[in-house]
Amino acid sequence: MTPHDWKSTLGHISVCVVIACAGAGATQPTTPAEAVKLAFVVQPSAVTAGSALSPALQVAVQNAGGNTVVAATTEIALALTPGAGPPGAVLGGTLTRAAVGGVATFDDLTIDRAGAGFSLTATAANLASATSAGVSVTAAAAASCATPASGWIWCDDFEADRLSSYFEVVTDGGSLARAGAVGRNGSWGMRSRFGVGQVSAGSMKLAFGRTPDAYFRPVDAGTRNYREMYWRFYLRNAATWTGGGGDKLTRLTSFAGTNWSQAMIAHIWSGAAGANQDYLALDPASGTDAAGTVMTTTYNDFANLRWLGLARSNTPIFDASRVGQW
Numbered sequence: 001m002t003p004h005d006w007k008s009t010l011g012h013i014s015v016c017v018v019i020a021c022a023g024a025g026a027t028q029p030t031t032p033a034e035a036v037k038l039a040f041v042v043q044p045s046a047v048t049a050g051s052a053l054s055p056a057l058q059v060a061v062q063n064a065g066g067n068t069v070v071a072a073t074t075e076i077a078l079a080l081t082p083g084a085g086p087p088g089a090v091l092g093g094t095l096t097r098a099a100v101g102g103v104a105t106f107d108d109l110t111i112d113r114a115g116a117g118f119s120l121t122a123t124a125a126n127l128a129s130a131t132s133a134g135v136s137v138t139a140a141a142a143a144s145c146a147t148p149a150s151g152w153i154w155c156d157d158f159e160a161d162r163l164s165s166y167f168e169v170v171t172d173g174g175s176l177a178r179a180g181a182v183g184r185n186g187s188w189g190m191r192s193r194f195g196v197g198q199v200s201a202g203s204m205k206l207a208f209g210r211t212p213d214a215y216f217r218p219v220d221a222g223t224r225n226y227r228e229m230y231w232r233f234y235l236r237n238a239a240t241w242t243g244g245g246g247d248k249l250t251r252l253t254s255f256a257g258t259n260w261s262q263a264m265i266a267h268i269w270s271g272a273a274g275a276n277q278d279y280l281a282l283d284p285a286s287g288t289d290a291a292g293t294v295m296t297t298t299y300n301d302f303a304n305l306r307w308l309g310l311a312r313s314n315t316p317i318f319d320a321s322r323v324g325q326w
Contacts (some may be wrong), residue, residue, distance in 0.1 A: 016233035034063040035072050037128035040120075041103065044135040049114045049186030051140075052093070056107035059122045061099050068102040076104040080111070081131055086181065089137075090239060090324050112326075114139035114186035120218050140185035152245060153226075154219050158188040167217045168205040176202025184234045184326050194246070201246075213258040229266075235317075239324030244277030245270020245317075254287075260299035262287040271310075278316035280300065284308045316324045 031201060042058035077096045080089060093108040102198035111118060120132040145155035156162050158178050163169050176192045183189025192201045207216040209226045229252055247269055254263040265282040270276075285305040287296035295304040316322065 002131055035061045035069040035074065035127060036064050037062050038076065038122045038124055038130040039066070040065065040122065040130055040132045041068075044118075044120060046136045047111065049137050049140050050110055050112055050184065052110045053108070053111075053135075056105050057109060057120070057132070058103050058105050060103045061124070061127065062102075070102040072099050072102045074099045074104075074124045074127065078106060078109070078120050078122055079278075081119040081121045084134070086113060088182075088238075089113035089118065090117065091120070092325070108184070111135075111137045112186060113137065113181050117179070137186065139181070140187055154206060155252075158183060158190060163204075163215075165219050166204045166206050167208040167215065168203070170200075170203045172198075172200055172202045174200035175200075176204075184236070197262075212255055215258075216255060234326050236289065236326045237318065237323045239316075241323045242320075244319070245280070249280070256287070256294045256296070259297060261294055261296040261301065262305075263294050263296075264288070265305070271312060276312055278319040280313040280317060282311045 002028065007149055009046055018153065039060050039062050039114075040057065041060045044053050044057055045055070047053050057078070059076050059078070060068045061074050061076075075098050077093065079095065080091045090112045090114060092110040097104040097106055109120075113139050116134075116136045118135045118137060120135075121129055123129045123131075145157040145159065148155045154165075156165075161178065163178060169176075175198070176190060177195070178188065180188050181190045182191045189228055190204070194201045207218045207222075208220045208226050209218060209222065211218055211222060231250075231252065233250070235249070248267075249269045251268065252266040255261070256263045264287055265285045267281075267285065269281060269283065271279050271281045285307050287305055288294050289306075295301075297304065
């Protein structure tokens, strides 16, 4: 996870008055029936993790002589070559394009992880596949937590080790760990791994503002009462993730006493199994009565919480079509 961060070219005409022009292979008016293979005619170049490969990659449908079959409209698919480059990288963008004039152009491809030795493989039905030249991906510039913006209470992009600032970090035997190249655009992040049947895979607790006990070590001066809080982080499930959301994700709470009694809890988690499991849900709860008197006497004192109503997200971020994406 990392915090936010949150061409015009002049047209030209090329004239060629020979049998074949240099460029995307020798191009002649061949027919689709003569197509036998694919070939990269514009290769990938070095790029920053998360940025679009430039220039746009082009893959041509060719005959046995290496000429482009200009009548071909073949659907061509691209993927990272298995075993090339560091494991776990994800190729983003539009991965399938139809050839136009015998050439498919891929103009929005990204690789989300830094490393050397990546290559791409192009495939199409009934044609020999092609593998691109190697491409190196450099890590994106570190995010802005070293110089946080005015109004931010806390920022952690995990580029620097700030784990000691959290008043509790539970790793569950190494399931949760700070690691390089696992964050957005190949940055550092927190990696959480679940085994089959595992219920918890770690947690991190950060305190700020006025706290009821020295155990809750605030990252600010510890003197303010905050009325409104906003927080943001990036999340990506592994491409092999199944089963929808993992239920508990993040929450903001107001501790009212040394017994961990809670005046309020702002839950953000995935919906229960079934129709809601692929969605995020806001599920706030109050630990006070209507007059504002704290009723809870311990952490997660469900018997004394007033649940204020669940609201589901519009986008099913945990469904099969979105896993592997930020």
